[in-house]
Amino acid sequence: MLKVSKHIQDLKAYKPGMSLESIKNKHNLSKFYKLSSNENLAGCSNEVKKVLVKAIESAHFYPDPQCTKLKQNFSDFYKIKTDYLSFGNGSNEIIDILIRTYCNPIEGEKVLTSQGAFIAYKVCAQAARLEVKQCPLNKNLGFDIDAIKKAINEDAKIKIVFIANPNNPTGTYVSKDELLSLVLFCKDKNILLIIDEAYNEFVTATDFPKTLDWVKTYNHVAVIRTLSKAYALAGLRLGVLIANPEIISYFDKVRNPFNVNSLVQAGASAAIKNTDYLKQIYENNKQGLSFFYKSFDSLKIDYTKSQANFILFDCKQDAQDFCKQLLTKALVLRPLLPYGFKTQVRMTVGPMEQNQKAVKILQDYFNKA
Ligand SMILES: Cc1ncc(COP(=O)(O)O)c(C=O)c1O
Structure with missing residues (x-):
């Protein structure tokens, strides 16, 4: 066996959120709300897309x-x-x-x-x-x-x-x-x-x-x-x-x-x-966060106010199990055990329609529990 230093042996590799492909391969659902990796789900602007197509040449x-x-x-x-x-x-x-x-x-x-x-x-x-x-x-x-x-x-x-x-x-x-x-x-x-x-x-x-x-x-x-x-x-x-x-x-x-x-x-x-695009993303995020705050208040979920494009909330149970259950309902969230958070979950702000869908899935989950 080749020798590897102790630092590398002990290293816990960074585990990114699941890719859409791996989620789709594992679960038999056609559409997912992937609010797990703080991506901007609005996608890039048409101007950027045009430039990218040209750059391929x-x-x-x-x-x-x-x-x-x-x-x-x-x-x-x-x-x-x-x-x-x-x-x-x-x-x-x-x-x-x-x-x-x-x-x-x-x-x-x-x-x-x-x-x-x-x-x-x-x-x-x-x-x-x-x-x-x-x-x-x-x-x-x-x-x-x-x-x-x-x-x-x-x-x-x-x-x-x-x-x-x-x-x-x-x-x-x-x-x-x-x-x-x-x-x-x-x-x-x-x-x-x-x-x-x-x-x-x-x-x-x-x-x-x-x-x-x-x-x-x-x-x-x-x-x-x-x-x-x-x-x-x-x-x-x-x-x-x-x-x-x-x-x-x-x-x-x-x-x-x-x-x-x-x-x-x-x-x-x-x-x-494209400063107009950025303004739109900023406004959407602001609205998305206040929608999450209001929804979590009414669900009596504890959360941390955020300056970013995601929110951390306490699901008051094992976060890994919680996220696994939500995955079967097409909602992909991020448990945070590697950060030392056992019951906290991170959810990305998406376009409003996806935020509403995510909250509806959470409402159904907590109302049944
Ligand atoms: C605080 C922070 N820094 C850096 C990164 C890495 O981002 P990227 O390598 O995609 O630029 C992330 C990604 O989630 C992050 O949350």
Whole structure:
């Protein structure tokens, strides 16, 4: 047998939500409400579709390794210079590369995050043979910034801190003041603070931080965004890294040269220019969340208010069994055992007709129980 390090032996691989194909193969139902992976079920805009069809004509060429046009378009959109930008094959790849770039397992360097934070931070760190420290979430299921500072004070080996803002799977957020205090704290300790804003486009909170300004001021802050959520391009894979040019240049050294395919380079440029589409998605999400809040209130289901395109609720029973039962009724939800939540379930906001259908299935379930 070939030998594998203990980190890899102990690694619990990230388990994504079930794909539609695997659900269809397992269950004999023609239509499913797949509210399990925080995808944008409205699909991408017609403009993006047209651009993608055209881009296929050039698919025999390797993609532009510098993503020149894409970078210029994001630079215009974010109002930040092009040398503050790079891209990944989804933001997951950016997480992975930043960890490998900045944390050295031989020196015993570590990654710090929270127990209920997006799980890829832990998986990528362990795959890079690093130790991961996790602070508990606070009582409102948000990042506990004081606990994070305390953990940093107690361990000089912490090199990277990850904050998902808003967080998946809780939908909670860290306010501008709180996060700025952590930015300053990490600066003093020479720690890379990675702020993952995968759900930034859905945020309604007025005290949510404007982190792209911080990136220009602080050279230890990196922001990650994605086209997988609001922009409905999860299948094409594009993550955006916004950070000071030094971080970008190291990231570019480590990434594979053709990590961003030509279809997504074309499609994403069209997607970010379409501000009307984004407004519509934002409004639909706001309405979907208030519909869920109202419905859950009347069903007496406990839930956490969300700044993202999903909601976390307590099904008050084993969440895995609960989700299995709902699957037979064509509703696909996400149990969260790997995050340490035994009875909490995550449900994505979809187009209103799908939200209504999902609530109807939940009503029938709970009224019968
Ligand atoms: C907080 C957060 N970050 C990053 C990702 C990864 O997104 P992607 O790799 O599709 O860009 C997700 C996906 O669910 C997420 O919830």
